[in-house]
Amino acid sequence: MAVRQGADTDVDAERLEDLVEVAHRIRAAIESVIEGKGDVVRLTLTVLLAEGHLLIEDVPGVGKTMLAKALARSIDCPVRRVQFTPDLLPSDITGVSAYNQQTRDFEFKPGPVFANIVVGDEINRASPKTQSALLECMEEHQVTVDGVTYTLESPFMVIATQNPIEMEGTYPLPEAQRDRFTVKIAMGYPDPAAELEMLDVHGASQPLAKLEPVATTAEVQALIRGVRAVYVSQSVKKYAIGLVDATRHSPDLRLGASPRATLHLVRAARAHAALSGRDYVIPDDLQDLAVPVLAHRLLPSLEAQGQRRHPEQVMTELVRRVPVPDTK
Template identity: 80%
Template structure:
């Protein structure tokens, strides 16, 4: 089934709701007991963003990334990041063709609709930076030539906490290109028990069949772009982001890119709720996953064990909510 965006937005939203429900159901057949995490992952896809999944080993980070990728019938490539991985291993390389007597570009794994980067912070910062251009500009430049990437394009990266052995912290510029960061968290006992039953046999990931096409996703993204954001709510998003730049416990606040991605994510979140307009609640729910990973706390805040997530949550409570109905 394909979403039709010809006509009014309501018809487009109906199609989006049907297909997104199928995608969510497919992912949740693999990831038990994490509906909020799964919904946020789909929100990032429809917001034309990239997702960073950070948590301790063994809680299903890679499984979530694979389930989202497999639920959509599109090109998917997986990159296992290791300390010896080179930038050309990701972007591709120009190799000399003896028969043609000229250099020929061999595309790397980044030339896919969904790129799953497993344990991204185990590679060196130089290799991590190979993703910067393609994540922001949807293109790759190799040896002076630029190659466009097909839409939809999404990087889903997993990483272990920085305290884990053999990890490199992601540079600020890299983190800023991820629309949202989520943590899987440990499953509830009931979900873990169900997981033991389900995963006792063949992996549910092997049974997962695509429920949408890449064309469906492109059309869903077009619907999301038309979701209305009132001027007052645009000002509210700017106020939330600006508050991080003046906070005494933060030495680096969120960038203008963060404001743009917060509004894009809010549009997608509203569309998944079958709404043609964004509410303040959408911005408030997304503020922590969209903003917190971009912030750097001061040394004093670190000593006091104050996390960026706590700071953003307090700012959401403090920044006045506008009357968006005017």
Template identity: 90%
Template sequence: MAVTPDVTDASARLEDLIDTAHRIRNSIESVIEGKSDVVRLTLTVLLAEGHLLIEDVPGVGKTMLAKALARSLDCPVKRVQFTPDLLPSDITGVSAYNQQTREFEFKPGPVFANIVVGDEINRASPKTQSALLECMEEHQVTVDGVTYVLESPFMVIATQNPIEMEGTYPLPEAQRDRFTAKIAMGYPEPAAELEMLDVHGASQPLDKMEPVATTADVAALIQAVRAVYVSQPVKRYAVDMVAATRHSPDLRLGASPRATLHLVRAARAHAALSGRDYVIPDDLQELAVPVLAHRLLPSLEAQGQRRHPEQLVGELVRRVPVPDAN
């Protein structure tokens, strides 16, 4: 049976995607030891045109992961250190009066980049955090009634410390909902920590990193991911999975329709990175916790029982019927 040109082209695009993603992954893992699952999820969010929230205790490599991804790509990257005195205009930009031209000129803020690294985002006030809402959802910034379009691809990688730590503010629900996924770095294995002492002890490995992909490469990867097929039963499975969070008595706030969209987009990217041009239920199951859990609010009873959203999502996923292979 002859292979049609469309099938051949799709196969070639998929191979290119895997090859480029493999280069980016190897580049990041040259700095981040023993966290292959975290690196893979980071790439999944990038190719799903999403934003990533990294939460964990200080010193486990949250900012290092964000910087490693940024250094691996040959594209504009800006970093914002979130502090209590940071203003919204410090992120989006401000209109300043030019004495020579006698006109106001817009001075772009650090959000005007392909990769925006927000370090310790929950140390800024909710008012400042909200400056990212329009950027993350609509890929644009409105200042003084004028709208400025952000370049594509655009990704926000934010780190935060656990909310019980001093000097932190909780992220508003609308802010959390705009992050495609949330991950935790976790402590490294002893072998990886020992290797870290050898690699990081004598020099800074970030300084040796060179870009392994361009903005055009990332844009091409995103286009290839958009072409990954999602069948109607799998789409229905995603809808049922998200709907289960809205009807659970253990949750005060379920996942939004935006969460369903993010889940399917991430599943497309996950399938492509696995070498498939179609999504299967396993993709949704593997991504359910990182994509859905951070958007949910447990009930008071669930909180009293110390049942975390990650645990509740896992229980719901096991109860939702899996569609047939056909």
């Protein structure tokens, strides 16, 4: 795979091929734990390479936390897990300045957000004030405590899970927070064959405990640099804008996607293309990602709610309507 002329990159073409091979290694390691969910694993890896964040929403027991842990263990990097509860405080996530009697000064005690991968379990169980502690770090990759700003190391990825059916004791994520997640996915129930394999594998042992890192932090950083080099033509960029703009004018939606959503869509498309062995984005990449990248940012109109039409359905219809550019 070669890098197109004009791409901003410090990774040569030969090295980029090696980096794609590393991405496949990580994917294979995750799939050794998560059976029958190849599409979900690919999307998860796409978000990592796009420098984004992932929201996993589904019913209990389908492997949401297992997927997050599998990705974290596949990479040799600092990983922290946060169990969100109603009594969790913002300082429990970002850290706190504590007084040191020996030095007679305040010193900063970093919180769990100071890691390359942060796994937030049941994020909608925390109060809105605690949820908002993630806003700055997810968008700007920095944390401000007591007027001092601390930069987070790269790569930085938040993988959050939430249960969509339990309402008591939960706080729905506000639009501003959902907009910071690059992709929202649902695990779904496994098919009978995958569930049978799960009984054979997980019934006798815990494969997650045996999972060893297959990539280093430096390799992931190089992967991300390689993805940034993937070429996006002007026609494909206009197509991405057309998909997002369609959500802003749809009568079925009272809130369309933001400019941040356009940026996330193009970044994810670059990663999607790289994982497909291409150094350029095609319209198919945007079509494959439009629903998982855009749907969770949309709010249906009252009429659409009355017709039980979900944002995913509306987005699927919009993808069919927006004209596809000729990239030949």
